[in-house]
Amino acid sequence: MRHSSALWVVLGWVGFALLPWFSSAATQLSVNPPGAGLAGSALIDGLANGRWWLVPLLVPLTAGVGAVALPRHHPLHPWLLLVGGAVGLLWTVVQGFAIGLNGWSWSGLAALFGPLPQGQGAFGLGAALTMTAFLFQTTSGFAGLGCMKGDRFTAGAIGLVLLSIALFVFLPVGFVLSSAGDGGAGGFSPLALWTRLTAPDIWRLNCLYESRSCGVVWNSVFLATMTGLLTTLLGLAFALVAVRTGFRAKGLLRMLTVLPIITPPFVISLAVILLFGRTGTVTLALADWFGIPPSRWIYGLPGVLLTQTLAFTPIAFLVMIGVVQGIGPSLEEAAQTLRASLWVTFRTVTWPMMRPGVANAFLIGFIESLADFGNPLILGGNYDVLSTKIYFAVVGAQNDPGRAAALGIILLGLCLGAFWLQRRWLGTKSYATVSGKGDNGVPPALPTGVRVAAFATAIPWAVFTFILYGMVLFGGFTENWGRNNSLTLRHYRNAFDLTWGEHGLIWAGRAWDSLFTTIQVAGLSAPLTAAVGLMTAYLLVRQRFAGQGAFEFFTMLSFAIPGTVIGVSYILAFNQPPVELTGTMAILILCIVFRNMPVSIRAGVAAMSQIDRSLDESSLTLGAGNLQTIRRVILPLLRPAIVASLVYSFVRAITSISAVIFLVSPQHELATAYIVGRVEQGDFGLAIAYSSALIVLMGAVIALIQLVVGERRIGRRTTDRLALQEKPV
Amino acid sequence: MSIATNAAGVEFRNVTRRYGQAVAVNDVSFSIRAGDLVTLLGPSGCGKTTTLRMIAGLEMASSGTILIGGKDMTRLPATDRNVTMVFQSYALFPHMTVAENVAYGLVVGGMRKAEAAEKAAAGLDLVGLSRYGQRLPSELSGGQQQRVAVARALVLEPEVLLFDEPLSNLDAKLRRKMRDDIRDLQQKLGLTSVYVTHDQEEALAVSDRIIVMNRSVIAQIGTPTDLYRRPRDRFVADFIGGANLIEAELIGRADGVATVRVGHAVLPVPDADVAADLPLGGVLLAVRPNAIRLRAEVGTGNGVPVTVRKATYLGSHMEYGLTSALGDLFAIDTNVVNPVPAGTTVTARFADDGVMVVPR
Structure with a gap:
């Protein structure tokens, strides 16, 4: 293993002395001094161009060389690596943040050290490589001191995951916090933070006593509570029908659970507009038959509540299926042998055991609703919620990042609070009775009243949902919905036209650009998501190390950060040195990777927990190292989980909107953002045509993969459906 | 190609393993001769499996020294030790055929494919499964899977071969046969083996020596006969073979015979190595049920x-629960033709063989 630390030392030098230290982003050219030497490496730049603060990095780099030069078991070896790497990493980060484009980033520093002749640009290839090298030197040092059982691979993997989460989750969120307190002069001012956080339009309650709208927080919380309640009730009804009755078309109900994965979140809104908008089918019918004048009632609370309930019921359904299935039938059979009637059994045994799951489903619905962006954006009307307010604070005429950040903090607080409650609830009150052993027994029938209620709720709602999807698929073929219902392929031609020009095929449709970018971004982010997620899962399930609980908490925390907050935070954090990514495809990919990572972790943990640990151990005793064990034993056994994880990451990357809408640029437009743009322009035909094309495409991808993966199982349950289908909010 | 033997001895010097505050193995020292089969025996939670896993390198000692073949292996991870293990669950890789499973250690160790396959075949031959190489583990019975696990561990010619409760997933009849097969193989190849079990009968049947553990420490080390005939304390006396423990008083000893007073009776107890170290006074009399x-x-x-x-x-025998002035006793009698009916009062005598003195 010794040569691996030598390799990192060498790579550290390469990044420092040979590769361009700064990125070649547009902002860089203005500060680049003339005549920089060999591609402007840090060494040359530091010595020749007056950026003296880069030169001290020679010290930790030399320490690395010293470590490698020492004999293998010399006690100083790990210490040199550890201290050298840590100091190098710290210095790189500190100088990067302290010195910006125009010299010192904070006026306090300038006063302290005197002004600098010049600033510096964003980190480039060289900086990235050197920092990575420093990171792995540090972790090697830790391993050499006997941490993580002396296993360099584990130590390195932990370091890598921690650093990436710090950089791409916590750093941006930190930027949100600090910019919410931006006092205007570049400094942090608690007063400004307080003013922004307590702005009257956020918290006012005057809708209670006059006919004006309430603060946006109350709007959000009210909407989220209602959505949570409705989705939970519907989800429970669906689950009871699916699991506890002899209902025939269970397959159809199961299909409902796949829909939210393949549907971009705002598509339901489009369908609802087709039904209830001013020219919607139902609206026109009502006007014709009963003379009710068309109105815009759907734009506002009713519309958003309706669409969110439609969109999130399948998620509640999934959660509740798990809960209802988790109740061992033998408990209910026991109750019945003790002379309890069906109704008494349900009331005293079944329901109390479901209660924690119901609470969990409610909280999930609550969080989903708070974080939802697409539906309120399209249907919200005058009913403001936090996520749309954040969006308009950034992209609208206001252009007030401080305000967006303050709203983001409030939204984040609400989501984290609900997330915390959910964790606590699950942690302490779960009665899941499913164990490894099969619980023989037949669940008793539902009491008549409950059964009727469940059917009466679930079936109409399911029919309604399918009608809506039908409208979306059909709506793209009509000329102008409601006004001119003649069939046409115009919208599809508009979006996906292909012509044969003199230079061959021309992708003439307006949707191709964004579709290709989307597929590219999704295709690049999916393997990254799966890799990071599975590696983290491996660390969580298969390794034991100090601080593992905290490690798990931090990785899962990003689960609860709403997409709009992430979007805003990425803009705030990555549009200036030292890390400058806005406008690139990389920022889209990174954002998607770190938003979908928790799902991948869950899937990996679920799959890996089912592989007996003695398999790894036997591989180790047979002389294979950790890496070989992963490659030859764990990965082959995880193959179905990996494929599933890849596909779901891919699909979710395509359907996500809330975070990426902040990050798209004209060069890198994504399908969902493009569709939302079309909707805002009132171009419904194209938006609907494009959406249905996406839905069909995603559905085909999922069906294909389930066909392939389904046949390659090796006799064990692989992935937890629930884990895969829970979405980051 | 045949399977050679690299048997080496194992030595533990003051080895301790802690998990946070809990101590799983406390200051344990022993040595195992090359070529011996030694059993770690004890109730669950006594530290025997942790000890085994420390030999394998799957657990690291918190303090102390572990030597294998005279070399210090304390800090070496499992990968770098020449020690293999047969797991309780067999831990066969479900995605590889039987032959691939057996060849696994050879292949990852860098042996050429053909050579590894040949050696794996020899290993399978040794356990009588040469015709099953192309099957998947899930297509074999429990006993066959067990043999594959043994072959997989053997082909690496380990210095030490470890068994972690290898028979606990088999039915009683098969268990007896596998136990004999393992012992035969071990003696034929002259392997150093360490075997963990909580079944004292299994331990007595297969071991050259037994290390009895209780509450994280070694209670006694000895041959099966030693442990059965000369237990050093009440735990060993009761755990191996079972014993009625009766309060008694040591009143004298001469020529390897101790004199013990039990209630009103005075008994000579022969062969009292342990008793020889005891001061006169209160002791426990351990009486085997069949004595x-x-x-x-x-x-x-x-x-x-x-x-x-x-x-x-x-x-095959009668079991009796007895009430007496000495307390409740448990007895076994092979006389099933004329059993003593419940409720009768009779006289119990202690046979010379099967009565021992242990400290209180």
Whole structure:
């Protein structure tokens, strides 16, 4: 293993002395001094161009060389690596943040050290490589001191995951916090933070006593509570029908659970507009038959509540299926042998055991609703919620990042609070009775009243949902919905036209650009998501190390950060040195990777927990190292989980909107953002045509993969459906 | 190609393993001779599996030194030790064929494919499964899977071969056969083996020596006969073979015979190595259940009057629950033709063989 630390030392030098230290982003050219030497490496730049603060990095780099030069078991070896790497990493980060484009980033520093002749640009290839090298030197040092059982691979993997989460989750969120307190002069001012956080339009309650709208927080919380309640009730009804009755078309109900994965979140809104908008089918019918004048009632609370309930019921359904299935039938059979009637059994045994799951489903619905962006954006009307307010604070005429950040903090607080409650609830009150052993027994029938209620709720709602999807698929073929219902392929031609020009095929449709970018971004982010997620899962399930609980908490925390907050935070954090990514495809990919990572972790943990640990151990005793064990034993056994994880990451990357809408640029437009743009322009035909094309495409991808993966199982349950289908909010 | 032997000895010097505050193995020292089969025996939670896993390198000692073949291996991870293990669950890789499983250690160790396959075939031959190489583990019976696991561990020619409760997933009949097969193989190849079990009968049957563990420390080390005939304390006496522990007083000793007073009776206890170290005074008398003989006559000589509380017919022998002035006793009698009915009062005599003195 010794040569691996030598390799990192060498790579550290390469990044420092040979590769361009700064990125070649547009902002860089203005500060680049003339005549920089060999591609402007840090060494040359530091010595020749007056950026003296880069030169001290020679010290930790030399320490690395010293470590490698020492004999293998010399006690100083790990210490040199550890201290050298840590100091190098710290210095790189500190100088990067302290010195910006125009010299010192904070006026306090300038006063302290005197002004600098010049600033510096964003980190480039060289900086990235050197920092990575420093990171792995540090972790090697830790391993050499006997941490993580002396296993360099584990130590390195932990370091890598921690650093990436710090950089791409916590750093941006930190930027949100600090910019919410931006006092205007570049400094942090608690007063400004307080003013922004307590702005009257956020918290006012005057809708209670006059006919004006309430603060946006109350709007959000009210909407989220209602959505949570409705989705939970519907989800429970669906689950009871699916699991506890002899209902025939269970397959159809199961299909409902796949829909939210393949549907971009705002598509339901489009369908609802087709039904209830001013020219919607139902609206026109009502006007014709009963003379009710068309109105815009759907734009506002009713519309958003309706669409969110439609969109999130399948998620509640999934959660509740798990809960209802988790109740061992033998408990209910026991109750019945003790002379309890069906109704008494349900009331005293079944329901109390479901209660924690119901609470969990409610909280999930609550969080989903708070974080939802697409539906309120399209249907919200005058009913403001936090996520749309954040969006308009950034992209609208206001252009007030401080305000967006303050709203983001409030939204984040609400989501984290609900997330915390959910964790606590699950942690302490779960009665899941499913164990490894099969619980023989037949669940008793539902009491008549409950059964009727469940059917009466679930079936109409399911029919309604399918009608809506039908409208979306059909709506793209009509000329102008409601006004001119003649069939046409115009919208599809508009979006996906292909012509044969003199230079061959021309992708003439307006949707191709964004579709290709989307597929590219999704295709690049999916393997990254799966890799990071599975590696983290491996660390969580298969390794034991100090601080593992905290490690798990931090990785899962990003689960609860709403997409709009992430979007805003990425803009705030990555549009200036030292890390400058806005406008690139990389920022889209990174954002998607770190938003979908928790799902991948869950899937990996679920799959890996089912592989007996003695398999790894036997591989180790047979002389294979950790890496070989992963490659030859764990990965082959995880193959179905990996494929599933890849596909779901891919699909979710395509359907996500809330975070990426902040990050798209004209060069890198994504399908969902493009569709939302079309909707805002009132171009419904194209938006609907494009959406249905996406839905069909995603559905085909999922069906294909389930066909392939389904046949390659090796006799064990692989992935937890629930884990895969829970979405980051 | 044949399987060679690299048997090496194992030595633990003051090895301790802590998990946070809890101590799983506390200051344990022992040495195992090359070529011996030694069993770690004890109730669950006594630290025997942790000890085994420290030999394998799957657990690291918190303090102390572990030597294998005379070399210090304390800090070496499992990968770098020449020690293999047969797992309780067999841990066969479900995605590889039987032959691939057996060849796994050879392949990852860098052996050429053809050579590894040849050696794996030799290993399978050794356990009598040469025709099963192309099957998947899930297509084999439990006993066959067990043999594959043994072959997989053997082909690496380990210095030490470890068995972690290897028979616990088999039915009683198969267990007996596998136990003999393992012992035969071990003796044929002259392997150093360490074997963990909580089944004392299994331990007595296969071991050259047994290390009895209790509450994270070693209770006693010895040959099966040693442990059965000369237990050093009440735990070993009871755990191996079972014993009635009776309060008694050591009143004298001479020529390897100790004199013990039990209630009103005075007994000579032969072969009292342990008793020789004990001071006169209060001791425990450990009486094997089959050393209690029930006689119909009452109140003569050194017998103890007992009342039969419960008599259970078990085909080959009778089990009796007895009540007496010495406390409740448990006895086994091979006389099933004329059993003593429950409720009768008889005299219990202690046979010379099967009575031991242990410290209180």
